[in-house]
Amino acid sequence: NAGVTQTPKFQVLKTGQSMTLQCAQDMNHEYMSWYRQDPGMGLRLIHYSVGAGITDQGEVPNGYNVSRSTTEDFPLRLLSAAPSQTSVYFCASSWIAGGTYNEQFFGPGTRLTVL
Amino acid sequence: AQRVTQPEKLLSVFKGAPVELKCNYSYSGSPELFWYVQYSRQRLQLLLRHISRESIKGFTADLNKGETSFHLKKPFAQEEDSAMYYCALLSGTYKYIFGTGTRLKVLA
Numbered sequence: 001n002a003g004v005t006q007t008p009k010f011q012v013l014k015t016g017q018s019m020t021l022q023c024a025q026d027m028n029h030e031y032m033s034w035y036r037q038d039p040g041m042g043l044r045l046i047h048y049s050v051g052a053g054i055t056d057q058g059e060v061p062n063g064y065n066v067s068r069s070t071t072e073d074f075p076l077r078l079l080s081a082a083p084s085q086t087s088v089y090f091c092a093s094s095w096i097a098g099g100t101y102n103e104q105f106f107g108p109g110t111r112l113t114v115l
Numbered sequence: 116a117q118r119v120t121q122p123e124k125l126l127s128v129f130k131g132a133p134v135e136l137k138c139n140y141s142y143s144g145s146p147e148l149f150w151y152v153q154y155s156r157q158r159l160q161l162l163l164r165h166i167s168r169e170s171i172k173g174f175t176a177d178l179n180k181g182e183t184s185f186h187l188k189k190p191f192a193q194e195e196d197s198a199m200y201y202c203a204l205l206s207g208t209y210k211y212i213f214g215t216g217t218r219l220k221v222l223a
Contacts, residue, residue: 031209033211040215041215042121042201042213042214043159043201043203044213045210045211048210050209058210059212090159103161103164104211106158106159106160107158108158109158
């Protein structure tokens with residue numbers, strides 16, 4: 001049971017490049033989410049999903065796309081990277097049971113630098 | 116606006132001293148509140164949530180709706196408590212709002 005996995009661990013991009021951050025979980029969680037962590041800003045929700053085929057925007061969605069074709073995977077796409085997207089990105093997942101949200105399990109993070 | 120405020124970026128206490136990490140929230144409905152912790156070189160993990168009314172690793176947090184607070188407390192700090200602590204609010208449907216975090220340093 002690997003829990004929540006993220007790849008890559010580190011990435012350096014040039015401005016304008018695109019890339020996909022991968023996130024997978026093997027706990028059959030309905031809820032998956034992406035956050036960015038910046039100094040002094042805490043964690044901010046980018047996008048989230050409550051099941052395959054269902055996604056919605058969080059607090060800071062601009063410049064990012066997501067899709068949820070399977071329960072297990074929730075990739076985050078940067079369409080045209082900008083220096084402002086330099087951050088540490090965390091993926092998380094949890095069950096949804098009877099409308100109550102259970103513990104979120106976090107991945108190890110991806111450290112992204114955009115030059 | 117829905118918001119979580121953690122006023123202290125850094126809190127240093129001596130081992131054995133009481134600890135209180137402050138968290139205030141702004142939310143019009145009935146809040147669900149959580150404390151998450153990130154130890155050095157470990158993943159962010161749930162410490163406790165108000166709905167469970169539990170004590171984890173000696174920490175407790177009481178929801179005070181009048182003061183809109185959810186402060187995290189421990190009577191006697193241990194060195195292993197040194198970590199980054201985040202207060203989080205489950206806002207409306209499915210959206211989490213995190214505070215900016217407080218780094219706790221427990222000094223020997």
